[in-house]
Amino acid sequence: TIETYDDIxxxxxxxxxLSAFISIxxxxxxxxxxxxxxxxxxxERSRNPKTIVSEVKLxxxxxxxxxxxxxxxxxxxxxxxxxxxPQLMEQVAKLSPRLRLRFATSHPKDLSDDLLKVMxxxxxxxxxxxxxxxxxxxxxxxxxxxxxTREWYVERIDAIRKYIPNAAISTDIITGFSGETxxxxxxxxxxxxxxxxxxxxxxxxxxxxxxxxxxxxKDDVADNVKTRRLEEIIxxxxxxxxxxNLADVGKTFEVLIEGNSKRSADFYSGRNSQNKxxxxxxxxxxxxxxxxxxxxxxxxxxxxxxxVE
Ligand code: SF4
Numbered sequence: 001t002i003e004t005y006d007d008i009x010x011x012x013x014x015x016x017x018l019s020a021f022i023s024i025x026x027x028x029x030x031x032x033x034x035x036x037x038x039x040x041x042x043x044e045r046s047r048n049p050k051t052i053v054s055e056v057k058l059x060x061x062x063x064x065x066x067x068x069x070x071x072x073x074x075x076x077x078x079x080x081x082x083x084x085x086p087q088l089m090e091q092v093a094k095l096s097p098r099l100r101l102r103f104a105t106s107h108p109k110d111l112s113d114d115l116l117k118v119m120x121x122x123x124x125x126x127x128x129x130x131x132x133x134x135x136x137x138x139x140x141x142x143x144x145x146x147x148x149t150r151e152w153y154v155e156r157i158d159a160i161r162k163y164i165p166n167a168a169i170s171t172d173i174i175t176g177f178s179g180e181t182x183x184x185x186x187x188x189x190x191x192x193x194x195x196x197x198x199x200x201x202x203x204x205x206x207x208x209x210x211x212x213x214x215x216x217x218k219d220d221v222a223d224n225v226k227t228r229r230l231e232e233i234i235x236x237x238x239x240x241x242x243x244x245n246l247a248d249v250g251k252t253f254e255v256l257i258e259g260n261s262k263r264s265a266d267f268y269s270g271r272n273s274q275n276k277x278x279x280x281x282x283x284x285x286x287x288x289x290x291x292x293x294x295x296x297x298x299x300x301x302x303x304x305x306x307x308v309e
Pocket of ligand 1: 028029030031032035036037038072073107
């Protein structure tokens, strides 16, 4: 219920007066073996959609251009008996076509076609999905209690590509979880190759106190092995991110101008719908404007381009 939220401020601002983050739910029911969230934040509780919608309206009226709806597992958002996350996204997306809408995070087991269809329908819902895989090995996924298989995960990736062919897909990877073998590690590398992620957050497993894994499993992969596996994962992802950026050279994207580029005050920096950073020479536009930018070159991390009419 909403009373649960009396102790927190659900809206967080980015400091640039353009982007804000709204918590739509708290807690998590999933009990991944390595994670402490279900113990520290409790069971899932979703917030009243009416409150969320009025918060977004206030942000739009104050000039905000981008809102990210946040939850540990937004796909299990549920208000009363049948108001789910795709409906919430649709209601918020309809408030203003000039408001960019993002969300995080999706648990792969709950990513529905209904959500993908809503994302495909509304141009202002950003074409970017963070879908944490954690591992490409079924043995590891089971031990982590992720509640999906590699095959299920790949089928969800295929569904994203089917409904939203231009979507950017990012992930989280944990290497060196309890009992991880070289074969498990190679499964993770092969999943990464198969999906071709645009971006990834990559971690060495480290035991958290109070988790199922801490109580029941051994943290038994040697640290130098974890480090070497992580390096292999990072190298593969770097190549994949670069490949993804190279594929964008020559394309034109709508960019929300977020500020001056870090490298030069003669350049603006912004992001496209896929959440990629694009840097381009300044135009007459001001921060907060949308501008069409044609990508001319790239680095591993950034697209470089020029504003076009
Ligand atoms: S990793 Fe995410 S889904 Fe799993 S228990 Fe933690 S918060 Fe929940």
